[in-house]
Amino acid sequence: MRREASIAHVDLDAMFAAVEQRDKVSLRGRPVIVGGVAGRGVVATASYEARRFGARSAMPTAEARRRCPSGTAFLAPRFAAYRKTSEVVMALLAEVSPLIEQVSIDEAYVDLAAAGRHDLSLPGVTALADEIRAAIAAATGGVTASVGVGTSKLVAKIGSDLHKPDGLTVAPPGGEQALLHPLPVTRLPGVGPATAERLRRSGLHTIGDLARVPLPDLIDWFGRAHGAGLHRLARADDDRPIVGEREAKSVSAEETFDVDLTDRVRLNAELDLLATRVGGRLRAGGLSARTITIKVRHYDFTTITRAATRAQPTDDPRQVAQAARRLLAEVDTSAGVRLLGVGVTTLAGFVQDDLFATITDSELGQSAEPGKPSHPGKPSHPGKPSHPGKPSHPGEPSQPTERGRPSHPGQPAEPGQPGEPVEFQPASTSVALRPAVVSDWRPGQDVRHHDHGPGWVWGSGRGRVTVRFEGPTTPPGPVRTFPSDDPALQPADPPEWR
């Protein structure tokens, strides 16, 4: 816990739905559900209009359909559009502070102290947070953010949730417990259904109740780590640092089928598909993995995992698929499989070793091909294999991951729902007919300037458009502002929005 309220938590409000409403005028003011629209889908995000009818994240879409009125839009996610909006926001936050921690596509912590130039008094951080919120709404074309500011991650996070949507909460130093203790335990990060139920059975409902439980009891109930964590958080005792970059620890892909599968041939084919996705993402990330895990969800929702660890890491989809098939062969699937997943862990980097570790290669041997028992004892650390001859897979199959799921045939059009048909077209099939002169620039949009080359729209408004001419990652590239109708500025292909 810091002495000043210098940690901000920024949370975009119902982001997926907000982006859809931004990009399609007819959706504004209407209930919008984004998520799986096929048979077994669940809600990813419900707009605030839809929440009024009881729609919630993680609710089966079928349930949301029951609750929401006709005229509600049910949309499949457009992750590319959300990612672009996210990048606009994160780049903006990176200008506020050199230390930000992106938690997810729509959430980040900002270390206001790390910039060294902000006024950290209460009025100071309040004004700064308001500036941030205004800048986000302007830069994203109206996607709003809620912000919490406090002396710790915990308080900032709870604060951002307190006055959603489009809200700001600044928790003054010293007032942390007063803020926390009246709230239900379920507001604490780390308290999910199981923990909440266990606490309820002991008559504990508020964070204040939890703060009075002796540590040994909590450790008894929840184990060492979780128990001690709850004990501290309930007392607002939180000094978790803001962590800028994190390395991925696992890569996985899974798929729930419209109908349960029993056919082994079909199951193996699905496994191959998943392994291809995982392998592709490993290669795209310059990673390899030693442990392959499959996940099987049976017809009755019971779920098992099976894992195998190789002597050498691989990024080869065929190797991943082979391991996965061997694991699946040991599982009884005769009663029906609802979901199949393939994941990899024990990740190691390839690319950097190629660049920097050429001399020490001899110590580790030459390749990851099978049949090398490697070391009799144990290579004290499995990571950092070296792949002398490894091609770096520059433009690899460009992840079959996103851009909508190829399966679920009847997905896009929203067949036969009550009420008027929902206007929806997947982004990949839309065609934007652009005039030579463009004035409705959208944040995140890829553009090309006749003199400056490729870039993307940072913000627009009042007849002007601001463009960045490098990637959205830090350090930011040069920014230039043009008249909105500058003919030298054109949308890059393909258009990202419709």
Next chain:
DNA sequence: TCTGGGGTCCTAGGACCC
């Protein structure tokens, strides 16, 4: 038409080593 998909972290037991 009950319950997605991609992650992280933790626990617990067994194998194995010193």
Next chain:
DNA sequence: TCTGGGGTCCTAGGACCC
């Protein structure tokens, strides 16, 4: 032939988060 103790790796499952 009364057999401790610690550390690491691996596997399986579970809780939780967005």
